[in-house]
Amino acid sequence: MNFKRLLSTIAVSLLILSAFGQQKYTIVIHGGAGLLSKEKISEERRAEYKAKLNEALDVGEKMLKSGAKATNVVVEVIKIMENSPLFNAGKGAVFTHDGGNELDASIMEGSTLNAGAIAGVRDIKNPIAAAFEVMNNSEHVLLSGAGASEFAKKQGLEIVPNKYFYNESRYQSLQRLLKKERERTNNDNTGTVGCAVLDIHGNLCAGTSTGGMTNKKYGRIGDSPIIGAGTYANNKTCAVSCTGHGEYYIRLGFARDISALMEYKNLPIADACREEIRKLSELNGTGGVIGVDAKGNIAMEFNTSGMFRGFAKSSGEREVAIFKTNKI
Template sequence: MIRPFAALLALAALFSAPVLAAPAADAAATPSWSIAIHGGAGTLQRKNMTAEEEKAYRAALAAALDAGAKVLAEGGEALDAVEAAIVLLEDDPRFNAGRGAVFTWEGTNELDASIMDGRTRAAGAVAGVTTVRNPIRLARSVMDDGRHVFLSGAGAERFASQRGLEPAGPEWFATERRRRQLETMKAERVGALDVEFKFGTVGAVARDQAGHLAAGTSTGGMTGKRWGRIGDAPVIGAGTWADDRSCAVSATGWGEFFIRAGVAQAICDRVRLAGEGVQQAADTVIGEVAAMGGDGGVIVVSAEGETVYSFNTAGMYRGRADSTGTREVAIFAGD
């Protein structure tokens, strides 16, 4: 029996209160650079994860965090740090982005990604890509080219070929675990959340030593998606936003609700126009998503380099680091 939509809304309501991030270890210190990453949010609980699985996820998050932090510590740009972190997450089959992406109803992997530069609000995004190893690199290439912001499907792949980006065949993206999830969904006639229990998206936000911000997001979407469905991850303003005047945001969650709320830009607009702190702004907007019946979370970095999380689910794969010595990775709400 197909789970009624109302039941999904009830599931979201169980975790309707945003989870606030703990303050940095040295709140008085202003970081010269900072970075935060995420690997998806959802019903992540210790009882559903073995010690070995938890250790592996934490190691993967730490590796991506360190890759981005290294760029920033060496004086690199926020855009490069965001890209470096996301590439590692896309290449890791544990996460629903790039390799390890979920399957569509037809049994293919369709990938979406976006990236944004807080200096100029230049942005690049791609959707429905099937042959590019790292969609975030393609989104970056679209932004750097500058003629367009959003490319999709075969056109995006032709552009990738012209730009010399590394291709990959279906065998690179496909994993047995994701295939089983699709088979379970079809056999038991259940929804995407019933087979995965989380929203699989990866992302990063960063502030570099020059004070510039950037954000990026990448995803394989939702298990069993149909008809070319596109969520919030590649939508500039919904899943990704960066503006040096306020903050940078990468989101993960029930994409339809995040698009309707314009989550990423809404958070930064509250910071810039209403003078709210990034934690308050993030919690307020995630609360609005919950009120509509959706759930998920965000990572945010402010113009001053403060990094925060906000999510209304039982957990979110996440991490952050900065020049003051903050370095942490976490999974569960209580971490």
């Protein structure tokens, strides 16, 4: 009798382990969309982008395989891109009109619809980590400026002088714009980073981080820290992160609208993202979006000539790309 019970226990345990091992995960990332071409980006530079995107995917996959929560994966993956000068987020943030750097970030989890965001910060090394703390350790969703920095300090996050974000190529971009007395060019906001994840527990999460728009004035804030515009996640539908000309994303309620198209019109995630990009194009807005649904299906849509992007799935599927074609 005891032997039969032992066999039964072993059988149940094996079934549980088998089911756990078969759980699906998906991670999809972006590093900004814009006027990208092979003429403007050298082979050496493309190799740098490819290596960093693959590094981010590697870290995300390792965490997901070990059973990490989607929220933790999103934070760690985005931190990798924030710490790289290749992207307009964290270390590679673009310069404001006054010659400084102001950063925005947001994160949202699909299981609870809990969210956190920070905007206009000048001294937080990893803005996505601050957004995560707002989500988990405050009663608010969005904190800005000095208040957000004070909160981050109390949470023990790394604070750095604004000069940490200095990047010569970004600084020269500002100088060119100032010289031409223009507010922006079509590719100056290229580099916003984002991540959307489905973990093995069936939960979705999305996050976005950016340095905003080159030569921005008056404390301008784009869509990246706005829940429902640049970031959205709901276990019933999808997790999405956006990149592009933020003013248009805000006007459209872009990220939330994708979820609504899926919920109320039963559109697949790829179709919903394409429909929202169509609306963006009608307003003469430019940019892109990445997303994953509750079943692990992905979308990587954009109306520009390129978008730094990549994804990996538990099935073994994986891709990193820059231009319209899937070639790096």
